[in-house]
Amino acid sequence: MKKKYSIFNIIKNTLSKNENWQKMWRSPEPKKSYEVIIVGGGGHGLGTAYYLAKEHGIKNIAVIEKGWLGSGNTGRNTTIIRSNYLWNESAFLYDHSLKIWENLSSELNYNVMFSQRGVMNLAHNEHDIKEMRRRISANRLNGLDSRWIDTNEIKKLVPIMNTDNLRYPVLGAAFQPRGGVARHDAVAWGFAMRADEMGVDIIQNCEVKKIKTENGKVLGVETSKGFINSEKVGVVASGHTSVLAATAGIRLPLQSRPLQALVSEPIKPVINTVVMSNAVHAYVSQSDKGELVIGAGTDGYNSFTQRGGYDVIEETVRAIVELYPIFGKMKMLRQWGGIVDICPDASPIISKCDVKGLYFNCGWGTGGFKATPGSANVFAHTIANDKPHKINAAFSLDRFVTGRLVDEHGAAAVAH
Amino acid sequence: MFLINCPYCGERDQSEFSNGGEAHVKRPENPDSISDKEWAEYVFVRSNPKGIFYERWVHSHGCRKWFNAVRNTSTDEILKIYKLDEKPPSLDEFKHTLQTPSGEPELGSGNFTVKK
Numbered sequence: 001m002k003k004k005y006s007i008f009n010i011i012k013n014t015l016s017k018n019e020n021w022q023k024m025w026r027s028p029e030p031k032k033s034y035e036v037i038i039v040g041g042g043g044h045g046l047g048t049a050y051y052l053a054k055e056h057g058i059k060n061i062a063v064i065e066k067g068w069l070g071s072g073n074t075g076r077n078t079t080i081i082r083s084n085y086l087w088n089e090s091a092f093l094y095d096h097s098l099k100i101w102e103n104l105s106s107e108l109n110y111n112v113m114f115s116q117r118g119v120m121n122l123a124h125n126e127h128d129i130k131e132m133r134r135r136i137s138a139n140r141l142n143g144l145d146s147r148w149i150d151t152n153e154i155k156k157l158v159p160i161m162n163t164d165n166l167r168y169p170v171l172g173a174a175f176q177p178r179g180g181v182a183r184h185d186a187v188a189w190g191f192a193m194r195a196d197e198m199g200v201d202i203i204q205n206c207e208v209k210k211i212k213t214e215n216g217k218v219l220g221v222e223t224s225k226g227f228i229n230s231e232k233v234g235v236v237a238s239g240h241t242s243v244l245a246a247t248a249g250i251r252l253p254l255q256s257r258p259l260q261a262l263v264s265e266p267i268k269p270v271i272n273t274v275v276m277s278n279a280v281h282a283y284v285s286q287s288d289k290g291e292l293v294i295g296a297g298t299d300g301y302n303s304f305t306q307r308g309g310y311d312v313i314e315e316t317v318r319a320i321v322e323l324y325p326i327f328g329k330m331k332m333l334r335q336w337g338g339i340v341d342i343c344p345d346a347s348p349i350i351s352k353c354d355v356k357g358l359y360f361n362c363g364w365g366t367g368g369f370k371a372t373p374g375s376a377n378v379f380a381h382t383i384a385n386d387k388p389h390k391i392n393a394a395f396s397l398d399r400f401v402t403g404r405l406v407d408e409h410g411a412a413a414v415a416h
Numbered sequence: 417m418f419l420i421n422c423p424y425c426g427e428r429d430q431s432e433f434s435n436g437g438e439a440h441v442k443r444p445e446n447p448d449s450i451s452d453k454e455w456a457e458y459v460f461v462r463s464n465p466k467g468i469f470y471e472r473w474v475h476s477h478g479c480r481k482w483f484n485a486v487r488n489t490s491t492d493e494i495l496k497i498y499k500l501d502e503k504p505p506s507l508d509e510f511k512h513t514l515q516t517p518s519g520e521p522e523l524g525s526g527n528f529t530v531k532k
Contacts, residue, residue: 066518209516224516240518242464247517253460255437256489301435304466304490305525309417311431344460401456 004193024189025196030203033229034062036383037221039208039244040236041065042074043184044361044368046191046202047376048234048383053198055377056384061200062230063192064223066207070188073238076338077369078261078295080274080285082119082179084146085411086135089394090347091142096391097374098178104373110190112182113288119179120154122277124168131410132174139176149175160270166322168280181274181285181293187372211235211248211358218248218357234359234383239304239339241362250353252362253344253400257298258337259366260308264330266290275323282319292327294320298340298366308337340365345405350379350392359383360397418492423499424479436472438462439484440504466490466518468510490514490521 004022013021036052038045041063052058065071081101083094105112123129132148139146150172151163163170192202203225210222211233220229235244239256266289276283276295283295296316299309313335321328343349343363348371350361361379364371374391381389388396399405421427444450444458463469469489474482486496486505495510513521 207516207518209518237518240466243466243517246465251457251461251463253456253462255462255464256466301430301471301487302437302464302469302489303492305492309430311417311429341464400460401452403452 024193025202027204028201030062030064030201030206030223030225030228033220034201035060035230036232036234037061037228037230038063038234038236039211039221040072040238041069041188041192041202041204042072042236042238043070043187043191043372044074044364044375044379045234045236046188046195047373048236048361048379049200049202050191050195050198051377051380052384053195053200056380058384059199061195062228063195063200063202064206064208064221064228065202065204066224068204069192069202070185073338073340073368074184074188074372076261076336077184078283078285078293079181079184079369080119080179080276080283080295080367081114081182081370082176082274083370084119084121084135084139084144084174084176084179085408086138087406087408088138088142089406090408090411091139091144092391093348093374093378093395094371095142095144096377097371100373100377101182102178104182104187104190108190108194110186110193112186112190114180114182115288116178116180117273117285118157118175118177119274119276120149120157121174122154122170122275122279123172123174124170124277124279128279129171132172135411136174144176145178146174146176149173157273158271158275160324160326161275162323162325170323179274181287184369191376208244209247211244213248213355213358216355218355230357232357232359232383234361234379236361236379238362238364238368239341241341241360245360248355248358250355250358252349252360252397254341254349254363255302256304256339256341257301258303258305258308259298259340260296260312260335260337262294262296262313262332262335263287264292264294264327264332267292267330270326271324277319277323280319280323282316282323284320284324291333292330294332298342304339306337306339340368342366344400346408347406348375348395349397350375350382351388351396351398352382352386353397418494420473420485420494421497422475422478422481423483423497424481425475428475428478432475432477433473434476436474436482439470439472467512467514468495468507470504486510488513488521490525491523
């Protein structure tokens with residue numbers, strides 16, 4: 001692994017007004033054919049290419065992205081990382097990811113700014129308490145560091161929170177100290193840089209128009225830069241996955257909806273953990289720049305417009321202001337939407353399909369960022385061996401036929 | 417967020433309505449003899465196009481009546497609204513605004529990263 005950044009490097013480039021930094025990855029023209037093509041240059045896709053090259057010895061790979069790297073949901077999420085999901089299958093998958101997060105900066109030798117500041121899920125009523133205690137117990141049986149904290153402890157961790165003088169008082173919380181946040185762009189960039197070093201071609205501003213198949217086998221992809229041959233194609237295109245699948249005649253159980261987030265003007269540090277509330281729908285953390293990062297909900301209808309409805313923001317901001325009265329007069333700087341692909345059971349699909357050589361990693365819905373390295377890791381395994389890793393075996397497309405769903409609507413935080 | 421012209425009450429804000437997902441999904445006619453795979457298709461799989469979409473809406477905070485709509489999901493433009501007992505309009509009636517399957521329309525999209 002080459003070292004690209006050092007103190008001397010920074011000084012040298014400062015003197016030349018930062019105009020001569022070496023590029024983090026090449027921008028090659030696509031070759032005629034590749035061993036594996038990954039469609040989608042977000043964290044999951046770039047990570048898949050990285051693990052294919054690193055762990056499975058496949059270097060002849062292209063990652064094809066229609067915009068720039070991380071311009072989709074990788075750059076649009078609220079960067080929350082946790083693994084406190086209810087069912088065993090999910091706990092294994094998300095904790096596999098969390099364990100990789102814990103060493104990712106040193107593995108990539110690139111700072112992804114992973115900060116284990118803890119994630120808190122607030123309980124506002126009797127039902128919340130029961131549901132969360134059940135989830136905590138399930139988590140503990142799976143070896144996760146989930147625990148119940150009462151209002152006093154919440155007040156100690158987040159003194160600015162109004163816990164009792166509001167319509168839905170805060171009665172306690174499920175807390176996972178190992179959870180936290182990371183710098184989302186850095187994850188895409190880090191994976192891209194190291195994958196590129198191993199020979200992966202990253203092709204940006206190139207849209208895949210059609211997945212070409214013949215006699216139940218994948219032939220390659222038709223792109224805006226011509227046809228590219230490959231016997232294996234992995235589609236990791238979040239909201240647009242079902243659009244791409246449709247070009248190969250495949251229907252997936254996905255619905256695409258805008259999910260919104262917004263950030264405030266930067267302020268001094270006031271909140272040093274991540275606080276989520278499912279019941280009143282508010283979640284907030286503070287970025288290293290000092291902005292409050294606020295996640296809103298999804299629109300109640302399918303759309304690809306990447307902006308979302310104003311009423312959805314109103315609902316979230318109303319709850320935020322009630323929970324944290326001191327934020328009442330803050331200004332919001334930016335708002336955006338990302339198109340998330342939601343599965344009927346709020347769990348992802350990491351799977352083969354009826355077409356040989358075609359793989360899907362999709363359905364992450366409103367919570368895919370936390371899973372980036374773990375998802376990439378098991379997806380690479382699935383593509384390389386043409387069979388799932390034991391961690392993602394439960395997340396196959398078959399589960400909608402057998403009925404073995406992994407229902408995580410309760411733990412998915414954002415109400416779908 | 418947009419306006420929806422309820423066929424019974426007139427034009428109202430979208431937040432007064434609830435979306436009922438894809439329209440014209442037919443329950444299998446011979447439930448005893450179809451396979452699990454066919455059932456999965458009916459229970460879990462719905463169309464999710466970028467572009468023209470047939471869907472159902474209910475005016476929850478108004479007349480509470482259901483109706484159908486044709487909407488362009490890449491712009492959120494409502495192209496047609498019709499009552500449940502009316503014949504669905506054909507796809508050819510509408511102009512498809514996308515050049516490529518995952519492309520962006522010239523107007524009405526919030527996505528500037530891939531807009532040419």
